[in-house]
Amino acid sequence: MxxxxxxxxxxxxxxxxxxxxxxxxxxxxxxxxxxxxxxxxxxxxxxxxxxxxxxxxxxxxxxxxxxxxxxxxxxxxxxxxxxxxxxxxxxxxxxxxxxxxxxxxxxxxxxxxxxxxxxxxxxxxxxxxxxxxxxxxxxxxxxxxxxxxxxxxxxxxxxTISINAAVFGGAFFLLAAGMALWTSASTLRPLRQIAESVARRGPSDLRPVTRTVPTELSPLVSSLNALMTRLNLSLTQSETFIAEAAHRVRTPLATVRSHAEVTLMRVDKDENRQALRAMIRAIDESSRAAGQLLDHAMVTFRRDQLERQDIDLVAICSDIVDRLTPVADMMDLDLMLVDQGPVPVKADPILIQNAVRNLVDNALKYSPPDKVVRIIVACDPDPTITVTDQGIGFPDDQIDMLSNRFQRGNNVKDTVGSGLGLTIAQDVAEAHGGHLELKNLKGGGACAVLHLSH
Ligand SMILES: Nc1ncnc2c1ncn2[C@@H]1O[C@H](COP(=O)(O)OP(=O)(O)OP(=O)(O)O)[C@@H](O)[C@H]1O
Ligand SMILES: [Mg+2]
Structure with a gap:
């Protein structure tokens, strides 16, 4: 207790x-x-x-x-x-x-x-x-x-003397009480100022506290600074560790996958082929998970040290369309960009790219062939990027949980995924003072809106 x-x-x-x-x-x-x-x-x-x-x-x-x-x-x-x-x-x-x-x-x-x-x-x-x-x-x-x-x-x-003494005593008391209030407020002010300056910091601001403090507070400030240095170090170490681990997992996985595919072509027996297919799928899952973990770690890191630049959302989305059109073509899908001129914002281009790529990736993954995936960039009045498709739509009963870490919907069937794409998109939106909105379109299909702020 x-x-x-x-x-x-x-x-x-x-x-x-x-x-x-x-x-x-x-x-x-x-x-x-x-x-x-x-x-x-x-x-x-x-x-x-x-x-x-x-x-x-x-x-x-x-x-x-x-x-x-x-x-x-x-x-x-x-x-x-x-x-x-x-x-x-x-x-x-x-x-x-x-x-x-x-x-x-x-x-x-x-x-x-x-x-x-x-x-x-x-x-x-x-x-x-x-x-x-x-x-x-x-x-x-x-x-x-x-x-x-x-x-x-x-x-x-x-x-008469008693009354005068009582009046003087009372006046003295009031004066002393006023001074007591003032003294206690002013004595504790440095403590409050440190607390406020630490509280005002961003979540990733782990710089040491440098303001001059009364000698009684310096042990506290030194311990706080030592703690922040240790925290900073362990954060950086874990970022590096995740990135390195993902890289190290993905490379050998790619090798194993190509070996498995070559073997699959050589093998005739049905049960062997099935086993190899399961193996390839497991490799794909692991590889996707490693890639998404790497992206998520990168997003988390950049979100904490957000570097806002003047960028045009339309230009970024157009670049993504160019890059993903071959993938869409392979899936017999039409990838379209809908815009009404440049939408300038101050944002981190790498994060925005990552978020939109994940939304488009979902739209392509969960759409049947011969459908259209649209990326609509607007500014009404806050900048938004909306990705719509004509696929199965989000599962209604799970729509509120889909952006949780590692959460996949019950509509995925055998689609490979790790449940991190929407988490990444949501983190990016929040880092830019916005949010991720998920809804289903009336005529069918999913609609994910990345709301940002200027
Ligand atoms: N366009 C979409 N249409 C239908 N369902 C979708 C769509 N986008 C996402 N979902 C549902 O939301 C879930 C979470 O999406 P999210 O992108 O986070 O994970 P994922 O696509 O399963 O894996 P990955 O991390 O590899 O992207 C998906 O598993 C799927 O059920
Ligand atoms: Mg996804």
Missing amino acids: NAKPRSLRRRLTLTLIGGAAVLAILFYMVIRLYAQQIAQQSQDRILEASVTSLLDAAVVRDGQIELDVPYAAFAMLDTPADDRVFYAIYQDQTLLSGYAGLEGATAQTRRTPAFSTRDFAGAQVRVATVTQTLPANPRPVSLTISVAQTRDSLAGTLL
Whole structure:
């Protein structure tokens, strides 16, 4: 089972965006924490000043603490949010003035009050508490002062800072996400460009990739180039092999055939003559197959390296008619060229010749004597070469498969053939941007049309 392909680009984008999100959240939390600390510090400093000024106002008279609460001690705690302020003054454990139950943590020294946060009177308050021992007769007295302030203003400031931090964090995230998209696209662009340039190539273009690529991609490109070199080599080798093999098979076959024919003339016994005829036929089949294989290999090779030249289809067909007329005459067939002047196209003349020769060869092979085979060259508006005959026609039920490799029809009787002629014609048409059309004529006979493009 194949694993689902994973997109590098998606992975890169998600990683970068995920990183940006984590950073944005961290940024928000750090700013909030820092702002909270600063805001708390400034509230604490004012509470400390307030509690210190109260402490400074305390005097001991006859062993009793007297404290004239200075106005400034509370005025300095005014805030835009109208925070409430509470205080409590204790001599030893006795409340002298203020709110009972307010005392916070016990302070150790005079100048450093102890701070605590707690609920009081239905709100959260910050409490600063200072304890100081004052000299008195008959024994020193302990003075504890607590000043508390609600935290509305602080919460307001914190909220504003949090909103700003969230806005900045969000903006940072959006920017980073945009950059992540751009970065992943631009990082993977060279890879996509190589893929596109290789995909754009023709099927036979096995040149090495020469474009400059990022160092990370050079191993991939080198392996690709090495693969293409090997592929090119093995393709060329197999082309040469097929061509050579066909040649080597055909020559000795021709020799064997002529020996067999000479022997046939000398032999009288019927069964020997039959055996020799079968032998000659087998030789013909093999020889035809070798020839067609050779042509097919050549067509395949040239199709991949198509050399288009300015040619006239009528001239090419007329040449074929000239060459095949003696063959047609031997079969008592009439071979005709029908045209209305030159049809110029840009095409490979050898391939076109090969295709038309195969179509005409079929028309001659599958027609009874005394019939006409026509080659009609037209341009309507695409160039076409139509070969018609007045023979048995294509087998209707097989017409779609006849151009497959080695496919012969059930109408061939004992005609020699290898089933490659229509394959060759179709390959040639496709190499020129066209197709091969096969149909039967109403009045009988086959019609093969080679559609080409300019
Ligand atoms: N003009 C035609 N009339 C009737 N049948 C035809 C005609 N041309 C082709 N066919 C049918 O199509 C089949 C395939 O043709 P194709 O040319 O590919 O092979 P082939 O003629 O049998 O062998 P070869 O490769 O030697 O040409 C033939 O075997 C035959 O059945
Ligand atoms: Mg044929």
